[in-house]
């Protein structure tokens with residue numbers, strides 16, 4: 001199992017430093033150079049980010065909070081969080097290319113309350129009010145999820161927000177079709193997750209789910225949970 005995980009991580013790091021960077025940097029931007037599938041994924045992902053920002057807006061406490069965004073990509077969540085006046089945003093990604101692009105985008109916007117660095121989320125340290133991990137679990141095999149959630153919880157003083165692709169019969173079926181017709185672009189392995197495994201892991205770490213959302217478009221599906229320390 002350990003070697004499979006290592007292979008997964010190496011593969012993910014390499015992918016998001018090369019083809020994956022080019023692909024996702026375009027999806028996570030307003031570039032016109034995207035196909036219909038990529039546009040659909042962009043819209044779905046935007047909805048997930050907006051749902052998180054809406055929750056935080058409703059709470060009205062962003063300015064008193066520190067945030068740790070694990071697997072930050074190009075900063076799609078970390079940058080608006082900083083713009084909302086978060087006390088401090090600490091964002092990291094296993095891919096140098098993604099973390100550097102996030103840093104570049106933040107600098108171009110004159111953001112000063114966010115830092116971006118390259119790190120496997122399991123090597124992130126510190127204590128933060130809120131820990132977020134959006135659409136990263138898809139790169140984690142089931143048997144590594146509990147450990148990953150335990151680590152996220154250990155970084156959090158108050159709240160964890162995590163999103164993942166849920167393992168329902170319908171999505172398992174879609175994924176099977178996708179594997180039969182993989183298309184021309186190279187991609188990484190993708191893992192769907194049983195919601196109960198994620199919930200149980202959060203509960204075991206002393207967190208209770210407070211709010212939840214599901215975002216589904218044609219090619220994007222993401223379950224979002226917000227859990228608070230009890």
Ligand code: SAM
Pocket residue numbers: 009012013016024028070071072073074075076077092093094095098119120121122133134135136139
């Ligand atoms: N969270 C970002 C967002 O929602 O815009 C990016 C989502 S993107 C689909 C997945 C990101 O997770 C990639 O940037 C990838 O490099 C990163 N990632 C995957 N495994 C990781 C790990 N073990 N530690 C840190 N980042 C990881």
